[in-house]
Amino acid sequence: MSDTLTVRPAGPGDAPDICALLNAVDVIEIGRPETDLGTVEADLNHPDVDLATDSWLAFQGGRLVAYALVWADSGPGRVDGDHYVLPGHAPAALRLLELMEARARELAAGARPARLRIQLNVAPTLDLSLLTGRGYRTVRGYQVLTRRLGRADRTPPPPPTGLALRDCAADEADRERAHRLIETTFAAHFGHVDRPYETWLDHLDARRLDWSLVWIASLPAEGDVGVLLTRDDRTSMGWISHLGVREDQRGRGIGGFLLRHGFAAYAARGRETVGLGVDTHNETGALALYEAHGMGPHYAVDTWELSLHSQG
Structure with missing residues (x-):
């Protein structure tokens, strides 16, 4: 099987595979799976999300290795996003960041200031150098x-x-x-x-x-x-x-x-x-x-x- 990286939008039928990916990330980051299928389905059915333009699945060798979503329901200039990736898949992580940022610029067009926000575990599967190298900075900390x-x-x-x-x-x-x-x-x-x-x-x-x-x-x-x-x-x-x-x-x-x-x-x-x-x-x-x-x-x-x- 080819190891070529392929990316496509998510669809409602992808919810079980996305949930499995998020739970695999949960196990690595917090020690146990804590993502429910209903939560993923709610995200994919959010009225402010157009899956064709606002969601991405990245596959490596046919395996789902990364998922991203953006939405803009928080007022002018603010776009929020989710980004999940399995360890060792930096090219997929980077490609989804690029797509998220490009779409965020479209959603925030004409607003100043404009920003994209994502929340990540303090010890995430995502290589944080990919964020800092692109100009991201931490602005707040939370605890569960x-x-x-x-x-x-x-x-x-x-x-x-x-x-x-x-x-x-x-x-x-x-x-x-x-x-x-x-x-x-x-x-x-x-x-x-x-x-x-x-x-x-x-x-x-x-x-x-x-x-x-x-x-x-x-x-x-x-x-x-x-x-x-x-x-x-x-x-x-x-x-x-x-x-x-x-x-x-x-x-x-x-x-x-x-x-x-x-x-x-x-x-x-x-x-x-x-x-x-x-x-x-x-x-x-x-x-x-x-x-x-x-x-x-x-x-x-x-x-x-x-x-x-x-x-x-």
């Missing part, structure tokens, strides 16, 4: 934290005085309120994008979201003060996607209560592990809060950014 759950975690925590909690399973209006709370409480976070409700649902892949695992916290004199958005569609663990408390209500134990409530909900569902991602430079003290409640590092991720110039 996890916590083991046991029988003792099944008991829900007592709420702070006066705090009421309701889920968003039955009321579409509450889902919109959860969206507004997330937009408000995350507004100052690095990389946050303010999205209208329907666009936010697409970004969230709400088709797979169990709204009974999304909660809003309220106080009688203050109204809605906090939100906890979680999802139970990952094989490896329950996932806390967003935990936000209004700035004027922080320091009252609401964040810690919401976190422990999430622990209790997932312990009751039989989950053994719960995880979340946190910006290590988050100024709200989120990292310290999570660590104080027993969460510890699983792996770390860097955000890499390339300034896009029209001529490359």
